[in-house]
Amino acid sequence: MSVVAAAAAVQELDEDQRAALDACVVAALALSSVEGEARDRVRLLMECHGRYVRSFGVLEPAPPFKVFLERLRGSRVADLLPGRPRKSALGELWLLDADGAPSSALNRIAVEATEHGHQAPGIGADIRHLHSLLRAVGMLSEGAGLSRVCGETVQHAVFRTLRAAGSDAYTQGREAMVRTPVLTRRELSRNAALTELGAYTGISPTRQFSGVWAACPTCGWTIRAAYRPSGAVDLECEDERHSVLGARYRAEPAADGWRLTARGELRGVPKLVPVEGRVALPYALWLWVTLPGLLEVELRDRLVGSGAQVRLWPFGDAYDLHVARPGRSRVWRVDVKTWADPYGLAQKLREDPEGFDGMCFVVPEHLRGYLPLLRREVRGSGARVLTDTDLVAEVEGA
Ligand SMILES: [Zn+2]
Incomplete structure (x- = not known):
């Protein structure tokens, strides 16, 4: 289930269905949080x-309160909405599982679609x-609706603000938001551009328990913590891929604090940190700045390790x-694409048909299967598509 498909499916809903989705998402969050x-x-x-009942109108009866709460657990999103949209990607997603634990889609829909x-x-x-960050940098007017913030808006606001501090501060600030999505207050105070931006905030109550938190081994961000009825705490990175790669643990109360065990493939467990x-970083900045940047900085490190000179995010x-x-005279201009989006790639090429001669679009190795499709989209533009x-290998061999 791709996140791009879910965002598109929300766009296809009518006004009542969106109002119903909004009510379900907030209710699911209220049910699954201890805050x-x-x-x-x-x-x-x-x-x-x-609000849910009002979204159903007069022709279709809405379920009573108790049934509404029961259905939030384990129901597919599409089945919760008036008119039950068919063939929607929302038919594959749920907000809470049968035990009432939040799905990885829940926070994302809350940020993007409510x-x-x-x-x-x-x-x-x-x-x-x-929202207060977007307001502070002038991207959201006072009193404007707080709904449906999209990734481009957030990236634009953050990057524009960092750029105003100069190109070195921009690169350092952006790199820090990728490499260190959690900082000590002392570390933050040493970075003037990041302090000025106000991007970092206290660790969310949903990603800590008993005064501690754990970092995902893949992205370094705070892992979501959910109390189970047994008193144990399930920890899982909000990124589904990181969770599948092994960022899933269980913390159980022990005599000397908490004992952490791995629920996934990875045997090592992270430290619990006060x-x-x-x-x-708050969820949206991790989602739209940290995650897309991981492959960019990793690629930089590998290339520098093999003797290349690399500049991140050059020329503004x-x-x-x-x-x-x-x-050597050869240079590579690289644009990293962290998910296969042939439509977005074609769109980008159309917007600037002159500017892509010699550009390398790089996708992660696990998307190698999409290369033929993506290469069809760039044909004739002078650009190439390859994996990281x-x-x-190409830079090392040149
Ligand atoms: Zn992660």
Whole structure:
């Protein structure tokens, strides 16, 4: 289930279905979070149900409160909406599993597709922080709707603000947001551009337990923590791929604190770190700045390790990496694509048909199967598509 498909499916909903989705998402967050007073959560759930009932109109009866709450667990998203949209990608997603644990889609839909996500326990604080950041940099007018923030808007706002501090501060600030999505307060205070930007905030209550948190071994960000009825805590990176790669653990209370065990393939477990004194990027900045940047900085490190000279995000972010080998004239201009999006690639080429001669579009090795499709899209543009492994081999052999 691709996240791109889910975002497109939300666009296809009518106004009532979107209002229903909004109410379901906020209710699911209220059900699955331990943040705040129980009484406030019940009030929020009733408010969500009110909006849910109104979205059904007069022709289709909406389920009563108790049934509404029951159905949020384990139901596919499409089955919760008035008119039950068919053949929608939302038919493959759920908000809460049968045990009431949040799915990896829940926070993402809350950020991208709800108007009331800022009210929800858990992700709400992250969304409010993001909105105040967008307002501070002039990307969101005072009193403007808080709904449906898209990735491009957030990237544009953050990168434009960092660029205003100069090109070195831009590269360092952006690189820090990729490599260190969690910092100590002292480390943050040493980076003027990042402090000025105000991107980092306290660690979310949904990604800590008992005053501690753990970092995902793949992205370094705070792993989501969900209490189980047994008193154990399930930890899982919000990125489904990282979770599949092994960023899934269980913490159980032990005599000397918490015992962490791996639930996935990886045998090692991360350290539990105190929340005190640390700040982290909010969900949306991890999603739209850290995640897409991981392959870019990793590729830079591998190329530098093999003797190449690399500049990240050169010429005011014209592309991602500028690669050269000392003493040779050949250069590589590299744009990294972290997911296979033939439509987006074709669109980019159409927007600037002059500018892509000699450009290398690089996709991660696990998307090698998409190369023929992506190569069809760039035909005639002078650009090439290859995987990260291919690029490193090519630069090393040149
Ligand atoms: Zn991760």
